[in-house]
Amino acid sequence: xxxxxxxxxxxxxxxxxxxxxxxxxxxxxxxxxxxxxxxxxxxxxxxxxxxxxxxxxxxxxxxxxxxxxxxxxxxxxxxxxxxxxxxxxxxxxxxxxxxxxxxxxxxxxxxxxxxxxxxxxxxxxxxxxxxxxxxxxxxxxxxxxxxxxxxxxxxxxxxxxxxxxxxxxxxxxxxxxxxxxxxxxxxxxxxxxxxxxxxxxxxxxxxxxxxxxxxxxxxxxxxxxxxxxxxxxxxxxxxxxxxxxxxxxxxxxxxxxxxxxxxx
Amino acid sequence: xxxxxxxxxxxxxxxxxxxxxxxxxxxxxxxxxxxxxxxxxxxxxxxxxxxxxxxxxxxxxxxxxxxxxxxxxxxxxxxxxxxxxxxxxxxxxxxxxxxxxxxxxxxxxxxxxxxxxxxxxxxxxxxxxxxxxxxxxxxxxxxxxxxxxxxxxxxxxxxxxxxxxxxxxxxxxxxxxxxxxxxxxxxxxxxxxxxxxxxxxxxxxxxxxxxxxxxxxxxxxxxxxxxxxxxxxxxxxxxxxxxxxxxxxxxxxxxxxxxxxxxxxxxxxxxxx
Numbered sequence: 001x002x003x004x005x006x007x008x009x010x011x012x013x014x015x016x017x018x019x020x021x022x023x024x025x026x027x028x029x030x031x032x033x034x035x036x037x038x039x040x041x042x043x044x045x046x047x048x049x050x051x052x053x054x055x056x057x058x059x060x061x062x063x064x065x066x067x068x069x070x071x072x073x074x075x076x077x078x079x080x081x082x083x084x085x086x087x088x089x090x091x092x093x094x095x096x097x098x099x100x101x102x103x104x105x106x107x108x109x110x111x112x113x114x115x116x117x118x119x120x121x122x123x124x125x126x127x128x129x130x131x132x133x134x135x136x137x138x139x140x141x142x143x144x145x146x147x148x149x150x151x152x153x154x155x156x157x158x159x160x161x162x163x164x165x166x167x168x169x170x171x172x173x174x175x176x177x178x179x180x181x182x183x184x185x186x187x188x189x190x191x192x193x194x195x196x197x198x199x200x201x202x203x204x205x206x207x208x209x210x211x212x213x214x215x216x217x218x219x220x221x222x223x224x225x226x227x228x229x230x231x232x233x234x235x236x237x238x239x240x241x242x243x244x245x246x247x248x249x250x251x252x253x254x255x256x257x258x259x260x261x262x263x264x
Numbered sequence: 265x266x267x268x269x270x271x272x273x274x275x276x277x278x279x280x281x282x283x284x285x286x287x288x289x290x291x292x293x294x295x296x297x298x299x300x301x302x303x304x305x306x307x308x309x310x311x312x313x314x315x316x317x318x319x320x321x322x323x324x325x326x327x328x329x330x331x332x333x334x335x336x337x338x339x340x341x342x343x344x345x346x347x348x349x350x351x352x353x354x355x356x357x358x359x360x361x362x363x364x365x366x367x368x369x370x371x372x373x374x375x376x377x378x379x380x381x382x383x384x385x386x387x388x389x390x391x392x393x394x395x396x397x398x399x400x401x402x403x404x405x406x407x408x409x410x411x412x413x414x415x416x417x418x419x420x421x422x423x424x425x426x427x428x429x430x431x432x433x434x435x436x437x438x439x440x441x442x443x444x445x446x447x448x449x450x451x452x453x454x455x456x457x458x459x460x461x462x463x464x465x466x467x468x469x470x471x472x473x474x475x476x477x478x479x480x481x482x483x484x485x486x487x488x489x490x491x492x493x494x495x496x497x498x499x500x501x502x503x504x505x506x507x508x509x510x511x512x513x514x515x516x517x518x519x520x521x522x523x524x525x526x527x528x529x530x531x532x533x534x535x536x537x
Contacts, residue, residue, distance in 0.1 A: 047427075051427075052426060052427060069427065069429050070427070070429025072428075074427070076423075076424055076427045077424070078421065078423035078424055078427075084420075087420070088471050088472060088474070088475065089474075089475055089476065089477055089480065090475040090476060093475070094420060097416050097417045097420050097421065097477075098417060098421065098424060098425075100413070101414060101416065101417030101425060101428060101430065102414060102417065102425070102428045102429045102430045103413055103414070104410055104411065104414060105409070105410065105412070105413050106409045106412050106413060107412050107416045107477060131475070132475075133475045149424070150424075
């Protein structure tokens with residue numbers, strides 16, 4: 001049984017087709033980088049795995065079952081959209097809000113929920129940050145708290161949507177190493193969504209690259225190559241490797257860093 | 265020597281302020297957390313033609329106000345993100361006040377009460393109104409206790425809450441109905457134009473001073489009640505309007521919390537991870 005399997009899946013978002021007839025599978029415990037330009041369908045794919053978007057065709061299997069909303073085996077860290085930096089409540093209470101947060105009633109946490117929150121905070125080395133309000137945390141520290149929140153419920157599959165956004169290179173590395181360690185230690189498959197391949201090179205087992213409605217999966221060397229990416233982008237792509245870094249270019253435009261700038 | 269509690273209207277005012285302070289403090293905490301402070305303001309404005317229109321057809325203004333705020337609350341809840349459009353909101357608000365004015369034009373006998381609806385008149389509250397406030401207030405608190413957990417989750421992390429099975433539209437619409445009824449209650453104290461002072465100022469102050477959610481809700485309620493009590497006392501002593509004191513204390517409290525705030529040196533945020 002794989003962590004995620006797509007069998008000839010077609011997905012649309014807002015009436016626009018973002019994936020058509022895509023098949024791949026991700027092994028349990030694997031660390032997979034999910035790459036692609038803005039609008040390539042990365043977030044839509046994550047939402048389909050979560051059971052929030054129905055495929056128009058094909059079948060998705062998540063840990064051997066069809067996707068269903070509220071599946072506790074999936075941990076999810078959405079792209080930070082709201083200014084969490086403005087919220088004065090503590091990291092602990094923030095993480096706790098996800099523990100049983102779907103049930104009706106008063107948000108007084110049970111002993112088991114508190115234990116789960118502390119355990120998640122310890123897994124990401126954020127126990128000492130837990131009492132501080134989110135307003136007082138740096139971007140990297142807040143990402144740790146968010147990752148801790150995604151670990152609530154002991155997931156077997158972790159979906160992280162752009163955890164590196166607005167972090168500098170050193171903090172990007174810390175977060176990637178942290179997720180890699182946690183995934184390995186707890187045996188969790190990780191689908192790590194990013195604009196850029198370079199920060200992920202040190203950690204990924206495989207990359208899943210989306211573009212032009214299609215997807216390619218494989219090792220970094222298999223996928224990040226001129227012929228494969230030319231197909232995904234629908235234009236001639238050059239891949240240049242310099243000093244351990246990879247540059248993806250169409251003519252003279254560097255695609256990945258270009259996509260990154262758009263989002264900021 | 266007479267004391268402040270020798271007068272029935274003062275006793276009623278204190279009862280009303282206590283009830284509404286608790287409700288506005290609790291509901292207001294979630295309003296501020298969700299970044300929906302403008303919604304409370306907007307609902308009150310939409311309530312104005314409800315109050316004057318009800319007067320025109322011989323119904324209780326409080327009843328008309330509540331019906332209109334609830335309708336507007338459901339509307340905002342169902343519209344969701346689409347309700348956050350500056351121009352559209354501004355036009356709806358001015359249209360509401362304009363309609364309220366039109367109803368007053370047709371029913372001049374009500375005109376003397378218009379100031380009360382706009383700016384509140386806590387000293388004119390009857391025991392009967394206090395009882396209505398208590399019953400509605402209790403209903404709001406019971407409902408808030410029932411939805412607080414998913415509401416908190418959806419306020420902090422909407423996409424994650426949705427993925428975990430929280431019905432976002434239902435929760436936000438239910439909450440807007442609570443905001444609507446709480447707004448109608450607060451209007452009895454501070455009036456349509458000054459609802460912000462009781463619904464938002466204590467809650468925003470509390471969010472600056474507390475780190476825990478439950479503590480934050482408690483402090484917010486306490487601040488709202490104490491603000492209203494002190495304002496009533498000051499109004500009694502100075503003969504100035506209570507609503508003025510509530511707005512003034514709300515502003516002072518919010519500014520002071522900015523100074524006290526255990527906010528750290530923001531400069532070292534960049535250097536740490």
